[in-house]
Amino acid sequence: MDYSTNDSKSTSKNKVVAVVGGGLVGALNACYFAKRGFQVEVFESREDIRQAKIVKGRSINLALSHRGRQALKQVGMEDTIVSKGIPMHSRMIHSLNGTQSPIPYGKKGQYILSVDRANLNKELLSAAETYSTTKLNFAHKLLNWSTETGAMTFLRAAGAKEEIQADLIVGCDGAFSAIRKQFLRQSRFNFSQTYIPHGYLELTMPPINGEFAMKPNYLHIWPRNTFMMIALPNLDKTFTCTLFMPFDEFENVTTGDQVIEFFQKYFPDAIPLIGADALKRDYFHLPAQAMVSVKCSPYHLSDKCVLMGDAAHAVVPFYGQGMNAGFEDCLVFNEIMDQLNEDFSAVLPEYTRVRVPDDHAIADLAMYNYVEMRSHVNSKWFLFRKYVDNFLHMIMPRTVIPLYTMVTFTRTRYHEAVKRWHWQDKQGQKKGIDSNQRDTALF
Amino acid sequence: MDYSTNDSKSTSKNKVVAVVGGGLVGALNACYFAKRGFQVEVFESREDIRQAKIVKGRSINLALSHRGRQALKQVGMEDTIVSKGIPMHSRMIHSLNGTQSPIPYGKKGQYILSVDRANLNKELLSAAETYSTTKLNFAHKLLNWSTETGAMTFLRAAGAKEEIQADLIVGCDGAFSAIRKQFLRQSRFNFSQTYIPHGYLELTMPPINGEFAMKPNYLHIWPRNTFMMIALPNLDKTFTCTLFMPFDEFENVTTGDQVIEFFQKYFPDAIPLIGADALKRDYFHLPAQAMVSVKCSPYHLSDKCVLMGDAAHAVVPFYGQGMNAGFEDCLVFNEIMDQLNEDFSAVLPEYTRVRVPDDHAIADLAMYNYVEMRSHVNSKWFLFRKYVDNFLHMIMPRTVIPLYTMVTFTRTRYHEAVKRWHWQDKQGQKKGIDSNQRDTALF
Structure with a gap:
């Protein structure tokens, strides 16, 4: 190894990125960093799910939509995953009397995909392993790590300890993130968890x-x-x-x-x-x-550590965006790595600056849908909503894009989608549509 | 000790209440529990401030108002503390050009008191010590405690460990509460910290x-x-x-x-x-x-532990209610102890039920005032606010009680005060007063 140039694209080959968590976002991130030429070490506290029996306690299937697909596409995984998904073009509303009424998700050709969590995870782990610079370490439980040096200590099954030194630590260890605990000890870290x-x-x-x-x-x-x-x-x-x-x-x-x-x-x-x-x-x-909603800020700690996926923003499942937002995190981080030439000291703060408002927006939207649902969602409401969406779209076809469409079928930044939604709501009000008929959509 | 009766007032004498934190709320709580006949052990990680040199880093003076005074009164401390406070009848607004304009806090005779934090703390510790059943333990740092048994381990200065068994643990250890950390490990504990x-x-x-x-x-x-x-x-x-x-x-x-x-x-x-x-x-x-705002819920863990003061709800200082809310916590807990005959298994959930909405309301109000202040508070705004308050009061003298008055000079429950404020705001809107002229009051 003799990289005499300062080009970070080359020096990346010497740098170790430790991805903590081998779930969906961790495995996808491993692909992203490996593709850039980093030495990637993935640490997962559980056994390799590709060898394990049935994994309990987590939701079995998920709805993959545009943002998630775009993130998979970037590492060449979109087709593989989509081919094993089942397209869902519409919601099917079951009334108490047994009537079934479909409500399309979008325009013709717009659909979301039902994907199997375990299979998706396995595919992504195997994809990460195809890079020669990636090493997957299972049954490694994080014991401690240094925010200054990037030194990490893991506990192995037999009680043995293992140490490694990372240039960048990527916390993808879920809603109860062990990495995030260190953030809580820092000054001025904002955090909330709401069950x-x-x-x-x-x-x-x-x-x-x-x-x-x-x-x-x-x-x-x-x-x-x-x-x-x-x-x-x-x-x-x-x-x-x-x-x-x-x-x-x-x-x-x-x-x-x-x-x-x-x-x-x-x-x-x-x-x-x-x-x-x-x-x-x-x-x-x-x-x-x-079910818990987690928000925090910042997402990074100096130039050493960054949080993504549920570790940064667990959302309640009422907008179908949890996994999609986590996958888009990887994509956004990747875009900023391009812009700022892989300089962690610049990339990490920029990632926080750009991504926090969007992740907070989708967390809030998911919670908003939960509150809406709790208060008055029955079959009639669902069917009525369809009428309102159509009506708005009919009177302002070029200006009104349903919020659900922006969130699910575009990469419009989440916080921009919310802003636009508020604006559209105001326009609707001017046309005499009251705010109880707001544009929301469950799942 | 032979208490053959089941009267809890007698059995309280056998019960150990561990108050963690010897600050303002901890020391006041020690008085409350000692007065009821409990064996009170106060554990404070620092040295006795009555022997210490200047205490750094915390605000030196505080504004004591009605709620705090009522809480002090119940343990006979109001007069002592008030006699060492300096009444402040009005705000004095300093304009950039040097003009000074007073704005009264309330009606004639309504004032808040500037009190010295260190002196108040010392007085309360000494008051707690006058009860023979109270023991103050300084330089005791909490290492660990069991949510099931109430067993607690403390670290002493020389590295020695000390163990005690408590029937009730009262966490009054401030915004960065060590007691609260155990709550975070429980299922479905809601928590937020916002800097x-x-x-x-x-x-x-x-x-x-x-x-x-x-x-x-x-x-x-x-x-x-x-x-x-x-x-x-x-x-x-x-x-x-x-x-x-x-x-x-x-x-x-x-x-x-x-x-x-x-x-x-x-x-x-x-x-x-x-x-x-x-x-x-x-x-x-x-x-x-x-400055941090902390909210959480519930405040209790089974029948073993309860949080009060900043440990339960640190607020930003823009409503002058941090200490007053903490003191009122003690008073509210005391009232519930009376109602439910000191049965911890009933008192603790009831305390959570009653107190959470009020503490959340004052935390939100303080944050609301911060946001208001940040956006447009200058001398003119302050003077204009006075005009609006007077105007509202003039047109609806019997129905409009300024929010500041309800919060500062009554024991109207915080969340009721906020509800009433929203109602008054609506009435104001009907009379043509726009919402930018809302009833708020800094300090």
Whole structure:
């Protein structure tokens, strides 16, 4: 190794980037840094999920949309992932009486993709490993690290310790980030974690006679005011159903018979599809999971460390943007690396400056949708919303772009989309549309 | 000890309450629990300030108002503390041209008191010690504690460890609470810390010919948009001046000459009063201090631990309620102890239920005033605000009570005061008063 030039593109080959967390954003980031020629070390506290049995406790499927796809494309992964996703062109609203009504996500040809979290993670880890400069270290639990030197200590399974020295530490270790804990000790670090009163629970709807039990190319939604269920299709022709409900209400359902009674009342059409026996059993498989919204600022610590994905901004799942925002983090960071010639001391503050307002905007939007949902979302509301969107679009076709479209099908910066939305809302008000009919869209 | 009865008033004598933190709220709490007959152990990480030299880094004086006084009264401390405070009946607004204009805090006879933080702390510690059941433990740094058993481990100066077992742990250990760290590890604990872009710096204005350099019975304010200085009188006839300014701006002033230049431009009347030489020197005595707003929920952990004061809700200082809210915490807890017969398993959740909305309301109000101040507060604004208040009060004398009055001179619950304020604002709008003229009041 004798790089006599100062060109950082060459010196990057000597620099070690430690990516903490081998989940979705960590694995994608490994690809990005490896592609630039850095020595990439990924540290994941769990075992390699490619060898592991079923991973429990995290949502099984996710909705991939434009931002996530663009981020995958940059490292040549878009086609591979899209080919294993199931397009969802519309929401399918299930009324209490069993009526199903589709509401398209956008214009013709605009759709989101149901993707399998575990498979996506595996593909990204394998992609990262194709770079000779990348090393994946599993079962490495971060014990300590220095904000000054970048020295890191990991605990191995047998109690042994391992040390490495990193030029840049990229914290992609999720909503309960160990990396972020050091940020909390710094002066003037802003941080919030907000749990919502709802929990969620996943159920499986099996195939019927080898076919999907419901129409596959839809995100199925059962809106029932404070309760809601959604279902996303999987490649194996099952659906994963997710039930959202206040924790208080979960506590009221404690026996199999109560589960059936509850479903009879709110989701009667789902009982035969999930199967009464499976429902009674699987409902109690895991306790209801909590959902947290995390915001913080800054995202960097000197020129040594940067946070991305859930570690920087966990969002509640009511805008379908958690993974997409995390993937776009990698893309935005990559763009700034280009602009500022890989100079970490300039790139990191710029990343904070550019990305914080956008991540905060999507976190707020997701929370806003949660609050909206909690207060008045039923089937009629959903169908009415469609009417309002169409009406606005009809009277101002060139100026009104639905917020959902900007968020889901463009790379308009999140905070710009929100600004524009407020502006559009004002225009709507001038035309006599009251603010209860605001442009929002769940999932 | 043979208490054969189940009366908790008697059994309280066997129970150990560990108060963590011997600052203002911790010391007051010690009095409250001792008065009820509990065995009180106060643990403070620093030395006894009654023996210590000057305590640095915390604001020297504070404004005591109704809520704080009521809390002191309940343990017989009001008169002692009030006798050492200096009444401030009005704000005194200093214009750039040197004009001084008073704005009363309330009606005739309504005033706030400038009190010395160190003296108040000393008095409260000594008051706590008058109870035979209270033990003050200084230089005890909390190492660890169990949320299940109440077992606590403290580190002593020489490296020795000390263990105790508490029935109730009361976390009064300030904005960076060590007790609160355990809460963060619990599921569904909501937490936020927000630093504001302003810092503060304290300066002393000495007496002139043995007398106060300015009129003593006022809180002096120099509002200069994003800069602001205030001054509170002390018993030794000095004033403590506090300069609030964005950190960016602090960084622009690095030499003694620049300090003078800066004061010439914004606070010319203060230069001869502080003294040019002292100003040049003292300005650099300590770096500008950060201000943080902390909110969290719940305030309790099972029946074992509860947070009060800054540990539960640090507020920015722009409503003068930080200490008053902390003292009122003790009073509210005491009221609930009466209502629920000292049953911790009922008292702690009830305290969270009742107190969280109020503490969040005052934290938000203080932040709201900060944002208002930052955007447009100058001398004219202050004087105009007075006009608006008077006008509203004139047209609706029985229904409009200024927000500042409710917060400062009553025990109206903070969140009720805010609700009422919004209502009044709506009434004002109906009478043609626009929302830029909202009822707010700094300090």
